[in-house]
Amino acid sequence: MYLLHLLNFKEYFMKFAKDQQNRWYENKEKILVAVDCIIFGFDNQTLKLLVFKREIEPLKGLWSLIGSFVRPNENANQAVLRILKDLTGLENIFMEELRAYTDVNRDPGARCISIAQYALIRIDKENEELVNKHGAYWFSIDTLPKLVLDHDTMVQDALEKLRDKAQRTPIGFELLPKYFTIPQIQTLYEQIFQKEIDTRNFRKKLLSLNFLKKTDMKDKSSSKKGAYLYEFDYDKHHDQDFLIK
Amino acid sequence: MYLLHLLNFKEYFMKFAKDQQNRWYENKEKILVAVDCIIFGFDNQTLKLLVFKREIEPLKGLWSLIGSFVRPNENANQAVLRILKDLTGLENIFMEELRAYTDVNRDPGARCISIAQYALIRIDKENEELVNKHGAYWFSIDTLPKLVLDHDTMVQDALEKLRDKAQRTPIGFELLPKYFTIPQIQTLYEQIFQKEIDTRNFRKKLLSLNFLKKTDMKDKSSSKKGAYLYEFDYDKHHDQDFLIK
DNA sequence: TCAAAAGTGTTTCGGGTACACCCATGG
DNA sequence: CCATGGGTGTACCCGAAACACTTTTGA
Numbered sequence: 001m002y003l004l005h006l007l008n009f010k011e012y013f014m015k016f017a018k019d020q021q022n023r024w025y026e027n028k029e030k031i032l033v034a035v036d037c038i039i040f041g042f043d044n045q046t047l048k049l050l051v052f053k054r055e056i057e058p059l060k061g062l063w064s065l066i067g068s069f070v071r072p073n074e075n076a077n078q079a080v081l082r083i084l085k086d087l088t089g090l091e092n093i094f095m096e097e098l099r100a101y102t103d104v105n106r107d108p109g110a111r112c113i114s115i116a117q118y119a120l121i122r123i124d125k126e127n128e129e130l131v132n133k134h135g136a137y138w139f140s141i142d143t144l145p146k147l148v149l150d151h152d153t154m155v156q157d158a159l160e161k162l163r164d165k166a167q168r169t170p171i172g173f174e175l176l177p178k179y180f181t182i183p184q185i186q187t188l189y190e191q192i193f194q195k196e197i198d199t200r201n202f203r204k205k206l207l208s209l210n211f212l213k214k215t216d217m218k219d220k221s222s223s224k225k226g227a228y229l230y231e232f233d234y235d236k237h238h239d240q241d242f243l244i245k
Numbered sequence: 246m247y248l249l250h251l252l253n254f255k256e257y258f259m260k261f262a263k264d265q266q267n268r269w270y271e272n273k274e275k276i277l278v279a280v281d282c283i284i285f286g287f288d289n290q291t292l293k294l295l296v297f298k299r300e301i302e303p304l305k306g307l308w309s310l311i312g313s314f315v316r317p318n319e320n321a322n323q324a325v326l327r328i329l330k331d332l333t334g335l336e337n338i339f340m341e342e343l344r345a346y347t348d349v350n351r352d353p354g355a356r357c358i359s360i361a362q363y364a365l366i367r368i369d370k371e372n373e374e375l376v377n378k379h380g381a382y383w384f385s386i387d388t389l390p391k392l393v394l395d396h397d398t399m400v401q402d403a404l405e406k407l408r409d410k411a412q413r414t415p416i417g418f419e420l421l422p423k424y425f426t427i428p429q430i431q432t433l434y435e436q437i438f439q440k441e442i443d444t445r446n447f448r449k450k451l452l453s454l455n456f457l458k459k460t461d462m463k464d465k466s467s468s469k470k471g472a473y474l475y476e477f478d479y480d481k482h483h484d485q486d487f488l489i490k
Numbered sequence: 491t492c493a494a495a496a497g498t499g500t501t502t503c504g505g506g507t508a509c510a511c512c513c514a515t516g517g
Numbered sequence: 518c519c520a521t522g523g524g525t526g527t528a529c530c531c532g533a534a535a536c537a538c539t540t541t542t543g544a
Contacts, residue, residue: 028314030275033347033358069273072356076347100345100360102278102321111317113278115345183496200498201534223495225541428523445525446507468522469515 181227292436426472
């Protein structure tokens with residue numbers, strides 16, 4: 001039987017599938033499959049979540065995550081990227097699966113499972129306008145409105161995963177502009193973990209990881225002295241340990 | 246608009262859904278949704294995976310994970326528990342979602358997404374016989390056969406997740422009998438991480454966590470001196486840190 | 491000149507790791 | 518009596534955490 005593994009699997013499969021696929025796949029109930037996006041953003045002040053205000057019935061006026069049904073010719077990942085592109089104009093956004101929400105009655109309108117995904121983007125003027133045009137708004141994560149269905153749970157789960165991930169990998173950089181200051185990163189981490197971090201220890205640890213390139217530019221937008229701008233040095237980051245608590 | 250949140254949501258929804266659900270849900274393609282189970286087991290020697298040998302066409306003779314389509318009246322979790330119950334007779338099995346596999350062509354027989362879940366069970370004679378009756382067999386994880394579709398990927402992903410999880414939470418106990426010895430746990434961890442662990446450090450760390458209750462029984466099945474049997478003390482385990490590398 | 495944020499070093503403490511020998515027992 | 522696996526203690530090292538003052542500059 002091990003020989004079979006060497007055969008062209010797809011060909012072999014199709015040979016039988018044509019005759020027999022009804023036996024295997026028949027009478028199996030298909031289900032609506034959606035993706036919902038937990039989109040985090042950072043405006044150099046607070047961590048925010050992008051939510052969508054429904055302006056048509058049903059559920060007019062309620063807040064909701066942005067989602068879509070998965071189409072026949074795309075996988076879940078592609079569905080999310082499609083949404084993000086439409087909504088923000090951005091491509092190459094960091095995103096990762098959170099988990100699937102499959103309860104039978106989670107959506108009273110129809111049996112529908114959702115594969116929730118979270119994404120991280122930088123908030124800037126261009127995408128903020130575009131986003132507003134689509135009826136979406138940024139909410140600070142500590143003043144979120146009630147969301148429809150199980151979307152509140154999704155957001156909480158996503159926050160937990162984000163914290164977990166941020167501790168072990170330099171995830172924050174997806175949320176920062178190309179050039180950023182150390183105090184900016186620190187604010188971001190303080191927002192993610194919702195607690196204050198010691199300046200000296202944070203800076204020491206961060207710089208010791210050796211993946212920040214210092215520039216000779218300064219950002220004076222938040223102090224008179226000005227803070228040096230850094231950029232992420234992708235060459236030097238090789239998934240080393242990155243424990244920041 | 247905030248007042249709306251206080252209304253009975255489901256009632257409100259249904260009022261519109263009846264008229265309008267076609268507008269929202271119509272023409273949305275439904276998809277087959279399966280669960281696949283990555284079932285790990287431990288027989289006090291090696292970490293094993295339960296795989297299923299297809300004895301009917303299509304794919305006769307090929308090895309595969311155990312799976313099933315999700316039925317209209319169950320969520321993914323319930324589907325997995327149903328499979329595990331049928332297959333092993335066991336209930337209350339530890340299981341957790343791995344992730345969803347949604348590529349358009351992952352299953353050449355039909356568009357079908359799979360929500361992969363991994364589970365941990367102890368292997369004993371009773372469930373081993375039952376399992377064999379269903380055409381399923383335990384394979385040591387370092388001598389796995391080639392599996393169909395994307396199941397190899399699922400197994401690798403599950404192993405990674407298992408390792409990650411085992412490092413930060415005392416997960417191994419799902420895989421051990423009620424009473425077990427310290428050398429047994431160590432073997433389990435050596436299997437999971439595929440490397441040798443220092444006896445003294447392991448024992449020291451494990452006991453310092455204070456959730457093992459020593460009994461006065463000894464297991465002499467693997468040495469003349471015999472090793473003390475312990476049991477898991479659920480009261481004392483409060484999700485403390487549990488870093489074992 | 492002063493307010494406000496940026497930037498910098500040292501000490502302490504705990505946990506991780508490395509490492510080698512004695513113990514108990516059945517055959 | 519000896520082979521086999523069970524069980525124990527110490528020293529070192531490194532990274533995390535705690536902690537306070539100087540620098541710069543625009544207003």
